[in-house]
Amino acid sequence: MKMRVLSAIGATAILMGASLPASAQTAETPVLPDETISGVPSQKLPTPPVLTAKYTLPMDIRVAKDASITSNTPLTDQYGSDYAKWAESVRECLKSKPILVRVVGEESVPFIVNGSEGKLKLNANDKAVCSL
Numbered sequence: 001m002k003m004r005v006l007s008a009i010g011a012t013a014i015l016m017g018a019s020l021p022a023s024a025q026t027a028e029t030p031v032l033p034d035e036t037i038s039g040v041p042s043q044k045l046p047t048p049p050v051l052t053a054k055y056t057l058p059m060d061i062r063v064a065k066d067a068s069i070t071s072n073t074p075l076t077d078q079y080g081s082d083y084a085k086w087a088e089s090v091r092e093c094l095k096s097k098p099i100l101v102r103v104v105g106e107e108s109v110p111f112i113v114n115g116s117e118g119k120l121k122l123n124a125n126d127k128a129v130c131s132l
Contacts, residue, residue, distance in 0.1 A: 029059075029102050029111045061111055064099040066131065069123040075130060093130035096120055 027045040071077050075093065079086035097118035101108040110117070123129045 026115065027111065027113045028115075030109045032104055032107065032109065035104065059111075060103040061100055062103055062108075063120065063122050063128070064101045064108070065122040065124075065126070067124045069121075069129060069131075070125070072123065072125060072127045072129065074123075089130070093119060096130065098128070099131070 028042055029045075030042050075086060075089050079089065097113070098120040099118045100111040100113065102111045119130050120128050121131050
């Protein structure tokens, strides 16, 4: 039973990877000295189609966390009753993507998707907030 489920998941992943256009997304992350014997400073992820069987780089990707942000509403705290500025910052925040990091042991390194970082991060309470 487990083998059938794994086969179905693998086949689905291959089909999904093959159906994405080559320019779908790019991602780049620095390589730590402990992770390599070749001395490459960064790793670019392959563009689709990527066959699951050939992709062997394990990654733990998380949304960046900023424990210094203790408020669940930093935009409201900053702009108060200036509704025009508050609304514009909320609109920009809703269009943004998260700041991602790749966790390697005790360290975190940036994980950049499509050449730009986002604005969303987790606060001290693990709530997603826009960085100011």
